Amino acid sequence: MAQLLYLDDLAVGRIFSTHSTTLTLEGCKAFAAEFDPQPFHLDDAAGEGSVFGRLAASGWYTASLTMRLLVEGELTIAGGLIGLGAEMTWPRPTYPGDTLRVETEILAIRVSESKPDRGIVTARNQTLNQHGEPVQVAVVKMLVPRRPAA
């Protein structure tokens, strides 16, 4: 089992990685059918006629797969990955066949004033495709516990 990380174990500038996952056409369509049933996420011809140029994955599928990669990645925070908010952009579409991985950089660490047993960590989660291009950039604020006194 991976070592559990507390606020005290993190440092600004530290980088954490994940493994990768490859999107299938079936996975893209299944997600879209349930959560984002727009023609350009479901139908090849509609994708070709859209701003995406071909069938593209829902941005929320990219976001959800990013979460899965993070949960299974190196940033094994004690108490889990609990997000309070996120500033997200999707600089380019994600397509079936793309292989995604996530790189996290710690941007800021702040101990809570009202609850000194925890803090807020700001991190940038960049979801990169197989060309190393960002398809999602999310600056997230996470709730992270401090290491309990021995």
Next chain:
Amino acid sequence: MAQLLYLDDLAVGRIFSTHSTTLTLEGCKAFAAEFDPQPFHLDDAAGEGSVFGRLAASGWYTASLTMRLLVEGELTIAGGLIGLGAEMTWPRPTYPGDTLRVETEILAIRVSESKPDRGIVTARNQTLNQHGEPVQVAVVKMLVPRRPAA
């Protein structure tokens, strides 16, 4: 079929609604198993021992259901709902049994300088539970076409 809305049809301050959806325990667990397999989203006892107090839905499930509600809602933009980015917060957890709906307010409208056939609309999508409390607030930027010349 609903009327398709162009940039020219929108106005700052205008409000759009959606229908509502009720989260089931099965739906929360199925989403978590696929995209956010953390114990407090999957297991009752783990939920009770977490900051959520009981099994809570993944924030990305709330986000994905919000998208579904929006796609089926009143904001029927020509060309679809295409997001470029979002600033999101989750002010409180979502739980199985909660009934969610989304209220959208148009905050800003800007015609593209480089591509005058389209523009960027900024909107606030508030996802509200059955008590009228926001569980997700997303300020989104969307790509919206202008009405073609007759």
